[in-house]
Amino acid sequence: MLKNIHLHVDAVEERQHALEQHAAEFMELRKRQNISAFTRFMPGLLQYVQMPTHSSISLMCNQHGELNIIDYQTGRVLYSDYPRADASSQVDNFANHPLYVAINEAAIPAPSATTDLPFLAGLDSTVALSYRQSQPLPQVIDVLVILGLGLGHHIEQLLSRYQINHLIVYEPHTDYMKYSFSVTDWKFILERAQQHGTGIYLQVAKDATELSANIEELSQHISVGGFYVMQHYSHPSFNQVIEMLAKHSWDEFKHWIPGSAQHASNENYDSIWQSPVDRTQWSKDYLDLSLFNTNIEAFNRYFPAIGKEFSDYTPQHWTPLANSEGRVNVFHHDTLASLYGPSPQADCARSLDNFVQRPNKDNLVLGYTGQKLRSYLHYQLVEEVQSVLSELEESKSALPDIIKSMIIFGMGVGYQLPRLYADYQVEKLFICEPNRDYFFASLYAINWADILQQVDDNDGRIYLNIGDDGSHLIHDLLHQFHSIGPHVLANTYFYQGYYNASLATSIVQLREQLQVIISMGDYFDHSRYGIAHTQWAIDNQIPFLKADAPQQLSQDTRETPVFIVGNGPSLDSLLPLIKAHQDQAIIVSCGTALQSLHRNGITPDFHAEIEINRATYDWACRIGDFEYLKNISLISCNGMHPDTCSLYKDVFLAFKEGESATVSITELYPQHGWATLGKSYPTVTNFAVDFITRAGFEQLYLCGVDMGFVDKAHHHSKSSGYYENGEQVYDYSQVNNTSLVVAGNFRPWVNTKYEFKVSKSVLEQAFTSNRAEVYNLNDGAKIAGAIALQPNDLLILGQPADVQQAISRVKQRCFVTLDSTVYQRRYNARYRHDVLADELTQFKTLLASVPNTKDAAERWVNEQRQFIVDSFNTRKSALYFYLTGTVNYINSAFIKTLNVDDEQQSLQAFNTIAATWAETVSHIEYALLNGQYHYDAISSYPTHRRIALFAQHSIPLAFTVLPQEKAHLQKFTGRGLIGQGNPVPAATPPANILFIDAVAADDTRLAEQADCIVVQSYSWLERLFSAHYTQPVVFLPGDYLNPKCSVDCNDLRRMMSSVYACIQQWQNSVIIPKIAVHHSSAFVSDNFVLPIFDNSFFYTAADFVLVSRYKLSDDAMVTALGDRLTHIKTLDTNDFIAEKIDEEAYSTRMLVYKSLLEK
Known part of the structure; x- marks a missing residue:
């Protein structure tokens, strides 16, 4: 239990260093001696000395000067503080109650007589009975099998005490064998074996699953009537071997298929090593029944469901037993392993002491490093706040006297709790104990009645989650924290009472999701636009998914194959397969995968989007084929942007669980029959899977749903908008941390990023909670619950007519619209x-x-x-x-x-x-x-969208640039300015764009004739604004050649904005392009935030700010080139900053602009 490395090293660094120096000298000498010994006796095993390490296993010297094995990946050691003493105790216990396996009945020793100290009295299991009836180990042992070498101290002990004729040692970990050369006294072992005629058979890299074959082979050379078996440490194969040998005859064991006796890993997990306990000292008779009854009464009062469940509970895997002092331990039925060592209370106290000295409080992820949403009020707040928090260093002292909040994951029998409540004021405690047997044992160990009464008296809070292996724990904890305020997590300590490797992933996921509960949760802008967009959907009679949708479909319809098409790198190789079967399955494209399908002539039946911001509109427009979109049905959540919805043939929505836009509406309909999707985050693929399975479909094929990548440069389909001509649009791995590693679907591992890791986890939860058969065709991450299927093995038998009928039935039967009149009445009243x-x-x-x-x-x-x-x-x-x-x-x-x-x-x-x-x-x-009900105006790659809409509308404009000295800028007008191509022939007189700073100060004639005025100096801006010129004014101060200015302060940007202003025909307005900053924002503060704009109306878009003398109408909030404006209260520095770039990006842009403007 106490294996954390912090418990095993000296707190004084100098002392620890001295111990390690001495240990290094010892290991070097021991290694030389052992190499010499193996050279003489077993030269074939010398290969392990030089074998490279393939794991995170190594040796360490502890604070007592003893050597131990450590796994640096988990930060845990193999043995306790004194490996040599523990080995001696283990041999003592084995000698008193060894497991003997008889090959023939004549060799079976007589059962041991009953003693005053029964073996684990009260533990009723076949394995316990086998040990209980065994006789002590004889002085002469014919055959001894040892499961586990470790550091080998037990082998030295056994050879010192007994005459062993044949010694078989299994060690599955080659690293253990390697490191034993530096620790184990092999010289003594091998010389002793030679002197006493002991045959030693070291089975390295073997896990004893071949035991029967090895014994049979040995029987061909000597007479073997039976053998003794000693298990040195816990290992899945060793545990199975011991269980099978204890429960079955040798003949039955020989027919055993290894791996066939697997158990549920969580409840049956036992530590790889636990300090040996004398199993004759533990009995059911020592359990405190009166304490148990008192606790049950207390739980009946405070937590009736728990009291009812455990009042007559029967342990499933671990039985509580106590020693003569009443201290409680738990023992596994089949392995007889104990959770604690000889003193459970001391173990718990030491564990808590370590936590108190080094309390673990996870840092919440509060920041936002993205660029797309930086115009949101929430993320502007985040940016300002993070600049303050980054300068602070939180206290990292010992546990405070008042603990605001604490999570205990795995409390065991709970000896830490009374002391925790005695020494500290705990305001909120969340206890997660995945093993019901352990919690049952705590009812005999600690006074729950006093603890619960204390919590009640102090107006504290205690939350108990018993028996959850992590499947629902995250959801339940998130619900608890939302009920009290997630900000409490900033003051929440995390304590793990014991280690359970099978739950390690669940714990990591829990902590990761709690860390991002704030940053991934709802926030003002998301809620504002989600509510507004949902109102639009209801007003426009958009249908919503029913909760009973699966019951509306026949079994044949539910079994229609569905291809969920993501934009992962595997999509490139799967596109031919999708195209070949597109009539035999329902095709659902997810997010940016739509571009890849379009480029390859595939029209999906449904397209899924999840983001409520308007970037989904831009991505769809970038396809440039608006007729194509009108052949596709859109599926999304209730906050989908109205502009995006307008692009598709029809729209089908589902409410997304927990979001403000959903809860605020479902409150109005307590008896509603809508589905609410709870596993539709964080990616659009999660939404698509949740939506499709909740609609009732039971046969899913994942295509391009990689959730990882083999090549970091190939992170999405190369047919999508992430690439141009096969090259990345931007360095994806630089923007995203792609260094995480997860198990692969068709290979051992692949890289991934954090969002995909969370997405994979949520997909796995979705797959385990529904009836769907899911097939993973991708060379990406392994997804639990999805069957790995090589694309060549795909067999689809669906008929086109059946597929179209299934689509029709889903649309007709599985959705419902809301009466908008009733809705508005209820909404306005509430x-x-x-x-x-x-x-x-x-x-x-x-x-x-x-x-x-x-x-x-x-x-x-x-x-x-x-x-x-x-x-x-x-x-x-x-x-x-x-x-x-x-x-x-x-x-x-x-x-x-x-x-x-x-x-x-x-x-x-x-x-x-x-x-x-x-x-x-x-x-x-x-x-x-x-x-309040304005729509979102976020944009993504606005230039690409403008190109598409410019082409669609065929806007007939031409331009003249004045005065003559600026005429060379004429080449930057027309469509060539916005994208590729030549200016569009004009059907009307050309629009005049005037660069007024190049005009004499007293010459206003050209200004009166101009259709758009470009201003660089503040003096001209003030003059024009005061004179109430009605023409649109483009204001962009500074010179890009001046390093104090932005690289965007150039005539090309001025021309782009001027052309846009002429196309849009803004009046009484100033258009100010947003600029990139690469060092300080002082230039923006000094030159853009101007007092002359007071009493104006302010609007912001993706790459410009609009200042208007008059409030714009709702129709004017959307431009001809597809930009949607956002009305804001005031202007500050951040409103004029498009992005923050590094020196490399600055230099690159400078070269581009210079090459264009100097020609």
């Missing part, structure tokens, strides 16, 4: 705009009273959370749904500042963030009061 305005005013008042002490600051943070919860409970406005995610984020940030020891630094950072937060809420208030 979510009143006037109450929302009042509550925002009250919330701003709360934010204005910033406290000046840490204690007061913590109360203030909780008051914010309570304010929005109270709003939810009054049920009069939508404030909770809009703000809850962003409040969770900002409160987490506040908590991080309060965790800094230096109070002055802590409160200074706190106040800085509080001011930023107050400003953000002011912008949120403006957005909700002036554009």
Whole structure:
């Protein structure tokens, strides 16, 4: 149990170093001696000395000067503190109760007489009975089989004490054999064996599954009536061998097929090594039954379901036994392994001591490094806050006296809990014990009644999750944290009471998902647009998926093959297969895979999108074939953008579980019959799988759903928008961490990134919770629940007519529309705009009273959370749904500042963030009061979309650039400016673009004739703005050749914006291109945020800002080239920054612009 390396090294580095120096000298000498011995006696095994290490296994010297084996990947050692002493105790226990295997009945020793110290009394299992009836080990042993070499100390002990004629040793780990040369006294072992005629058979890289064959082979040379078996450490094969030998006769064992006796890994996992316990000291009779009854009464009061389940519970795999002092341990029925060593209470105390000294508090992922959503108010807040948090260093001291929140994963029998509650004030405790048998044992070990009473008296909170192996744990914990406020996670400690390798993945996933609960959750902009887009869908009678959709379809329809087509690298090789079977299966494209299908002449039946932002519109427009899109049905969640929906033939939606846009609406319909998708994140493929399986389909084929990649440069299909002419549009691995490694579908491993790892995990949960047969055809990550299927082995028998009939039936039977009139009546009654305005005013008042002490600051943070919860409970406005995610984020940030020891630094950072937060809420208030139901305007690759729409609309414009000295810029007009090609012939007089800075200061004649005026200097801008010129003005100060300016401050960018302004025919407006910054944003602050714009209306798009004297109509919010504008309250520096680039990108752009402008 106590295997963490921190428990085994000296806390004083100098002492540890001295111990390691001495150990190094010893190992070098021992290795030379052993090589000499093996050269004499077993030269064939010398190969293991020089064998390269293929694992993370190595040797380490502990604080007692003893050598141990360590796995650096897990940070855990093999043995306890004293490997030699433990080996001696293990041999003692084996000598008293050995397992003997009789090959013929004449060789069976007589059963041992009953003693006053029965062997594991009360543990009723066949294996326990076999050991219980055994006789002590004789002095002369004919054949002894040892399962496990390890460091070999036990072999030295056995050869010293007994005459062994034949010794067979199995060691599956070649690294153990290698390192034994530096530790084990092989010289003594081999010389002793020669002196006493002992035959030693070292079976390296063997796991004893060939035991019967080896014994049979030995029987051909000597007479073997039976043999003794000693298991040195726990190993899956060793455990099975021991269980089979103890339960069955030799003849039955010989017919055993290895691997056929597998158990559920979680409940049956036992530590690879546990300090030996004297099994005669543990009995069921020592269990405290009165304590058990008291605990059951307490659980009946506080947790009735737990009390009912465990009042008459029968252990399934582990039986609790106690020693004469009443200390409880648990023993496995078949392996007889114990969870703890000889002193369970001492083991738990030492484990807790280590945690107290080094408390583990995972850092929440609060930042956002992307560029696409940086215009969102939430992410502008995140950027400002992160700049403050990055300068802070949280306290990393011992466990505080007041523990705000703590998660215990695996408490065992629970001896840590009484001390935890005695020494600390624990406000919120979440206990996750995946093994019901362990929890049952705790009812005999600790006083739960006192603990529960203490929690109740102190108004604390305790959450118990018993028996969950991780399948539902993450969902349940997320639900718990959402109920109290996820910001609590910033103050949550994580303690693992014992190690269980079979649950390691679940624990990692749990911690990873808790870390991103804030950053991946709802936030203001997402909620605002999700609600607005959902309203549009209901008003426009878009149908939603029914909860009982599968029952609406026949079994034949449900078995229609469905190809889920992602944009992974495997799609390139699977495209011919998809094309060949496109009439025999329903084709569902996911996100950017649509471009790849289009380029290869494949029209999917459905296209899936998940992001509510408008980037999905841009990606679809980039295809450039709008008739193609009108042949495809769109499936998505309820927040899908209206502009995206308008591109497709028809649209079918499903509500996404837990999001504000969903909960705010399902609240209005308590008895609704809609499906709510709970496994549709984080990627569009997750949504497609969840949607399709919830619709009832049971035969899925994953194509291009790699969730990883063999080649980091080949991360998506090369037919998609991530590549141009086979080359990456941008360095994907530089933007994403692709260094993670996961098991492969057709190969041992592949690389992946964190989002794909989470996506894979959610897919696996989805596959285990439905009836679908899923086949993975990709050379990517292995996905549990999906059968690996080589593309050449695919056999599809569907008929085109059946496929079309299935599609028709799904659309007709599995969806329902909402009555928009009823919906609006209910919505307006529940979510009143006037109450929302009042509550925002009250919330701003709360934010204005910033406290000046840490204690007061913590109360203030909780008051914010309570304010929005109270709003939810009054049920009069939508404030909770809009703000809850962003409040969770900002409160987490506040908590991080309060965790800094230096109070002055802590409160200074706190106040800085509080001011930023107050400003953000002011912008949120403006957005909700002036554009509550506006649509999202995020853009992705806007130039590509403009090219497509420019071609579609065939806009007939030509341009003249004035004055003459700027005429050379004429080449940058027309369609050639926006994309590739020549200017479009004009059907009207050319538009005049005037670069007014090249005109004399007193010459206003050209300005009056211009259709668009380009301004570089502030003086001309002020003059034009004051004179109320109606023509659109493009304002871009600076010179790209000046290193203090942006590289985008050039005439090419000015021309691009001018052409756009002429096409759009904006009036009474100033268009300001957004620019890239590569070092400081001071240039932007000094030259773009200008007082003359006061009292104007401000709008932002992907790459420009529009300042208008008048408020734009809803129709004017969408431009002819497909940009959608967002109305904002004020302008600040960030509104003018398109992106932040490094020096390399700056230099590259500089070269491009110079080559174009200097020609």
